[in-house]
Amino acid sequence: MNYIVGLTGGIGSGKSTIAEFFAELGVPIVDADVVARQVVEKGSPLLAQIADHFGNQILTEAGELNRTALRALIFGNENEKNWLNALLHPAIRQAMLAQLQAQTAAYTLFVVPLLIENKLTALCDRILVIDVSEQTQLKRASLRDQNNQKLIQQIMDAQVNRATRLSYADDVINNDGEIAQTRDLLRQKVLELHHTYLALAEEKR
Template sequence: MHLLVVGLTGGIASGKTTVSGLFAELGVPVVDADVVARRVVERGQPALGELAAAFGEDILTADGVLDRGRLREKAFTDTAARERLEAILHPRIREWMEAEIAAADGPYVILSVPLLVEGDLLQRVHRVLVVDVPEAVQRERLIQRDGSTPEQAEAILAAQSSRRNRLQHADDIIDNTGDREALHQRVRRLHQDYLALAAEYDGSDGAAEG
């Protein structure tokens, strides 16, 4: 059975995790790309062996677990290394997410992907939901939440897709500058909208228009 897929995205520190959690509380299946990315490199997964073969056994700890810091040092040294990393991980992440979507039980599913707009998954979703806050709020949250310096926060934001670019692709927008109750209300309203859309959805592959 094909489900209506709602792509959830937003800039760093915008509140994507909070929003996906609120949908989950309403009984909506959530497939989170960040969670999947961690699972595909767990001990025993084929991708871990491929990474060790490509970047060296020293990216593994003595217990055979991925040393993420070590991998970052090696994989982001140049464009070729990063592309090699992506060639190993991206197909497996995509495959895992597709399996989770296929197994999801509900009228629709939330696919949470930080780089939805920048990546190649836009055609996989039927609606794009953007969690939005001004960049000044992102900057403030990065400093308070992660202990980033103002310069680090600025560099992180500069490396991301622009807020304007995300909003241009949005079918629905959640303004997350208000309090938690306002956020709850917005999610509940969207939930009703998505239930109605799911009831009309014919189950065909590809992204719906709109």
Template sequence: MKPWILGLTGGIGSGKSAAAAHFIQLGIDLVNADQAARWVVEPGRPALAQIADHFGADILQADGSLDRAALRARIFQDAGERRWLERLLHPLIRQEIIEVLARATSPYAILESPLLIESGQSQLCQRVLVIDVPEAVQISRTVSRDGNDEAQVRAIMAAQASREERLAKADDVIVNDRDLAWLQQEVERLHRFYLTLRGGQPQCTNL
């Protein structure tokens, strides 16, 4: 039976990657949209040449690969540039995701994406799980984890859907404001529930 698709999302610093890792440990096939985004801009892929033509050769590293830090700095300073990049990459990323999900063999499969709502990738999913934390926790976790300053973290958050927008699209929510063991317990609880679903929805029974 073809697996149904769970969309997994959350803002930066929410812990969605830790949740995704535990779903994988439980045997669930997963495609990471960020990884798909890296695949479509690898050297030799057409998207990379278009990015270099648009932003200039200084967006490339010496080995010809994309300088992600330089690109990130450019697009978060200019919303117009960010929109140009999204128009180029989102259709390519979507196709990459579809191809990977088509090879999934677990009872359900997961699309993990920080931009699940904003990019329209949620349309590929039958159900959405949001890993949620207060914004102050997002900022403190990301600053300590990545070494970014608070202003850069806030700029990244501003480019993502708001907490309210994500929660409005959620079928399931984990509020990840405790420790990793608790998060893993919540993932296991939802996993057991998801195994009972068909097409991402509970089955009706005729009484």
């Protein structure tokens, strides 16, 4: 497997923006959220199993997974959440590994919100944490998702805390500034890290 840089950060930290900047430099991205959607695509065996278990109420009229309906069904129901995780997590992990192994570039960016929580750090040669304050997380996530702050706080509480996340970091990008002002600075930081990762990947070969 080639050199793998794990990118993580809490909700609202700006992981997608940073990943986009790496993608602009030609770095292949394996994104856990994208893989999680792929394994339950319309017509997939996993989606059929989920529908058998929860009923067709979790399907849209087009036959795709209605994530909002599913989230409402498992929210606060530990047994159902555990059932779903036991079904999905092995399939997602297998698909992620297959995508990582298929890469031929010098290094791959492995974007996983729950990299630490799901014990995926062992797959990474290096870990990049996107760091922001909790106040910034709440503010950005609320604006982005129109979610209520209580729900966002619950998501944050389910993730490792900021200090724990930073303790795993080899590299940190602080993304606490105003987005418009910092895009160029963020791009510059990504470019610097890109050269670092290319050099480290070369050393590993």
